[in-house]
Amino acid sequence: MHELSIALSILEMVDEEAQRRGDVGVEAIHLKLGPLSGVVREALLSAYELASEQTRFAACPLVIEEVPISVYCSNCKSERSVRSIQCFCCVECGMPASEVVHGRELQISALELAE
Amino acid sequence: MTTVPRIVEVRQNVLRHNDEVAHALRRRFQQAGVFVVSLVSSPGSGKTTFLEKALTLLKQQCRPAALVGDLATDNDALRLARSQAPVKQITTGTLCHLEAAMVDRTLEGWDLDDLDILFIENVGNLVCPASYDLGEDLRLVLLSVTEGEDKPLKYPTIFNSADVAVVTKMDLAAVVEFDWRAVKASIEAVRPGMQVFELSAKTGQGMNELLAYLQQKSAARASPAS
Numbered sequence: 242m243h244e245l246s247i248a249l250s251i252l253e254m255v256d257e258e259a260q261r262r263g264d265v266g267v268e269a270i271h272l273k274l275g276p277l278s279g280v281v282r283e284a285l286l287s288a289y290e291l292a293s294e295q296t297r298f299a300a301c302p303l304v305i306e307e308v309p310i311s312v313y314c315s316n317c318k319s320e321r322s323v324r325s326i327q328c329f330c331c332v333e334c335g336m337p338a339s340e341v342v343h344g345r346e347l348q349i350s351a352l353e354l355a356e
Numbered sequence: 357m358t359t360v361p362r363i364v365e366v367r368q369n370v371l372r373h374n375d376e377v378a379h380a381l382r383r384r385f386q387q388a389g390v391f392v393v394s395l396v397s398s399p400g401s402g403k404t405t406f407l408e409k410a411l412t413l414l415k416q417q418c419r420p421a422a423l424v425g426d427l428a429t430d431n432d433a434l435r436l437a438r439s440q441a442p443v444k445q446i447t448t449g450t451l452c453h454l455e456a457a458m459v460d461r462t463l464e465g466w467d468l469d470d471l472d473i474l475f476i477e478n479v480g481n482l483v484c485p486a487s488y489d490l491g492e493d494l495r496l497v498l499l500s501v502t503e504g505e506d507k508p509l510k511y512p513t514i515f516n517s518a519d520v521a522v523v524t525k526m527d528l529a530a531v532v533e534f535d536w537r538a539v540k541a542s543i544e545a546v547r548p549g550m551q552v553f554e555l556s557a558k559t560g561q562g563m564n565e566l567l568a569y570l571q572q573k574s575a576a577r578a579s580p581a582s
Contacts, residue, residue, distance in 0.1 A: 243453055243484040250370050258366060268361045272370075279487035279513050327509045328545050329516075337548030341516070347370045347487070353361040 247280055247347070248288040252298055254349060266355035267301050275308040275344035276326050282307065310344030374488055377456035381491030388468035391574035392476065394490050396514060397498035398507075399480030402524040404432045405557040406498065407475055411439035413567060418472040423462050425454045425479045432477070442466065453484035456491055473574060482511040494573060500525040505538035512546040520551050522566065527556040 251270065259267050274282060282305055289303045314321040314331040320342050321331045331338050369375060385392050395403045407422055414420040421442040424432045433445035446454060446462050459476060468474075476492060478485045497518035499507055502525060508515045515521065521543050529536070536554075543550055553569070555562040 243451075243487065246451075247370055247487075250373070254368055254370065254372075258368075262364075271363075277486075277513050277516055279483065279485075279517070326512045326546070329548050337544065339548040339550070349366045349368045349370060351363050351365050351367075353363050356362055 244280060244284040244288040245292060247285060248292040251289065251303070251349060252292055252296065255298065255352060258349075258352060259354075262354065267298065267352050268355050269302050269304055269353040270298075270349060271304045271306065271351040271353070273308050273346040273348045273350045274305050275346040276310055277341060277344040278347040280347055306350065308343050308346045311342045312338040313340040313342055314338045315340075371487060371489075374456050377460055378489035378491040381456055381460055382493075384468060385474070385491060385493070386577075388471070389578060390468050390471045390474050391494075391570070391577060392474045392490075392492045393494045393496060393570060394476040394478060394492040395496050395498060396478045396482070396485045396518060397480060397500075397524075398482050398503060401480070401498045401500045401503065402555075402557060403477050403480070403498055404435055406522070406524065406555065407436055407477060408439060409557045409560070409563060410475070410567060411436060411441040411443075413563065414473060415439060415441055418571075419470060420473045420475070421466070421471045422475040422477065423459060424477040425458075427451075427479060442471070448479055452479055452481050453488055454478050454490060455488050459490050473570065482507075482514045486514040486517040493577060494519050494570070496520050496522050498522045498524050499539070501529045501534040502532050505535050506542050508539070508542040508546050515543060515546045515550070518547070518550075520553065520569075521547075522553045522555050524555050524557065526554050526561050527559045 255267055255270055259265050293299050310323050311320050312323055316334050316336040321333055324330050324332055329339055397403050411420050422436055423444050423446055425446045425448055426432055427448055430445040433443050436443040444462050446458050476490055495518040497515055543552055553562055553566045555566055
């Protein structure tokens with residue numbers, strides 16, 4: 242369970258970013274999250290709620306965009322989805338593929354700032 | 357009049373700080389010529405027993421060392437110190453994984469130039485350590501024959517984050533009717549092409565093969581093929 246420390250890092254980074262932009266208000270935080278990041282969406286949302294309580298971000302939602310896993314398929318010579326996280330095979334041709342292109346994301350993608 | 361929020365792109369990795377420290381560590385390790393192998397597994401999969409034997413055997417040929425992560429005790433470090441190799445404990449308190457900064461701090465006082473291979477034993481946990489780069493060259497995931505052949509399917513993320521799988525406690529394989537083909541298939545499903553080693557640190561089965569592989573990887577990094 243490391244989601245609480247992840248939530249604290251998010252708040253710290255957003256706070257820094259907001260101050261850098263002239264101490265603007267932040268109305269929402271957008272996060273990209275891949276299944277291979279090792280972070281669980283629900284656990285992160287509860288941790289965020291807890292961590293943001295009584296801070297300036299208490300009313301600021303964390304909006305999570307889930308990024309599906311994709312791999313480079315050397316047979317199709319192209320980026321493809323996998324059958325599942327338990328089956329790293331190209332959905333198109335069925336060839337095993339282990340070169341991950343997307344799915345490891347744990348990234349603050351954007352902020353909604355109050356004008 | 358209601359105000360419309362302005363959306364600004366940020367694109368910052370949440371673990372940026374850890375990644376930066378890990379990147380700096382990796383550079384230091386390379387400059388000093390130390391090959392770094394991290395170990396992840398469930399608690400009780402045999403990381404420490406493997407290390408005990410590995411340090412003793414490697415000590416005859418090169419200069420190994422180990423950092424061991426543990427929640428509360430220094431028992432593992434005491435066990436490993438018997439090998440006479442340099443060993444330090446990283447006690448994480450309640451933290452369920454190691455982070456690059458802990459490795460960095462614990463290395464203080466060691467001259468990396470005096471080492472050839474450094475093992476970093478992570479806290480026994482198949483979830484959280486997956487997210488943190490420690491600056492290692494190679495990540496081994498250990499899985500003992502008593503844990504069930506489908507463990508890779510239950511914890512695909514950690515298997516996906518690792519480079520090599522090691523099936524431990526092979527001396528118990530027959531007793532628990534371990535199905536080698538089933539475990540190979542589960543590993544292949546979550547990480548196609550992953551190399552898998554069989555090991556019994558107790559009897560020594562597979563030990564030389566695994567250590568030879570690590571030394572070969574270390575040599576390949578020292579002089580990359582042109």
